[in-house]
Amino acid sequence: MTTPFDFHTHRLDAEDAVISVSPDRFSPESGKWYSVGIHPWDTAQAMGVPDEELLRRCAAHPQVLAIGETGLDSLRGAELSVQREVFARHLSLAASVGKSVVVHSVRTAQEILAQRRGMRLTAVPLAIHGMRANERVARLLLDAGCYLSYGIRFNPAALLATPLDRLLIETDDAPSTIYEVAHLVAGTLSLDVDELIGLTNLNARRFLQMP
Numbered sequence: 001m002t003t004p005f006d007f008h009t010h011r012l013d014a015e016d017a018v019i020s021v022s023p024d025r026f027s028p029e030s031g032k033w034y035s036v037g038i039h040p041w042d043t044a045q046a047m048g049v050p051d052e053e054l055l056r057r058c059a060a061h062p063q064v065l066a067i068g069e070t071g072l073d074s075l076r077g078a079e080l081s082v083q084r085e086v087f088a089r090h091l092s093l094a095a096s097v098g099k100s101v102v103v104h105s106v107r108t109a110q111e112i113l114a115q116r117r118g119m120r121l122t123a124v125p126l127a128i129h130g131m132r133a134n135e136r137v138a139r140l141l142l143d144a145g146c147y148l149s150y151g152i153r154f155n156p157a158a159l160l161a162t163p164l165d166r167l168l169i170e171t172d173d174a175p176s177t178i179y180e181v182a183h184l185v186a187g188t189l190s191l192d193v194d195e196l197i198g199l200t201n202l203n204a205r206r207f208l209q210m211p
């Protein structure tokens with residue numbers, strides 16, 4: 001079986017994965033890939049203002065494939081006005097270094113898209129990670145060009161509405177393995193698991209512009 005690529009994890013020892021870390025924890029090991037950003041839950045600390053210089057240095061690192069996770073969470077973290085400000089910084093940074101963004105969105109899909117549109121940064125590729133929203137929200141995000149990354153818990157109708165070339169899989173901070181996620185997603189889509197792994201690996205490479 002081909003090794004499935006884990007699009008989003010917080011496990012520092014993960015391989016064949018994008019390891020998501022905050023800028024102060026970024027200490028790259030050879031052969032590994034990262035995304036760097038301020039998690040929306042952390043925006044409540046220190047006013048959520050990232051060290052701009054440090055974040056910029058991390059973003060430019062060749063092992064950093066994407067900016068994030070960043071985004072908006074209506075249930076946790078600082079108040080939304082602060083989160084919006086932090087998310088805006090990540091979006092402009094992604095645009096300036098030409099990288100994609102790993103987005104955390106909890107009941108904020110419309111706002112995420114509106115903010116990117118408002119900043120005239122619709123060319124910045126977004127992947128919504130930990131996708132659990134319903135089919136209607138999935139279609140809204142897909143229409144805006146987003147990739148959707150699914151973990152062990154998801155809405156089956158949303159998954160079924162996701163085109164196979166916009167689909168990613170991840171473990172995030174769940175105890176399940178990426179193989180378990182791959183089997184579950186493949187089963188829901190009535191696909192052979194190897195086929196699912198092949199196409200999600202390809203999608204990840206494309207989305208992340210992997211060398």
Ligand SMILES: [Zn+2]
Nearest residue numbers: 020069172173
């Ligand atoms: Zn995460």
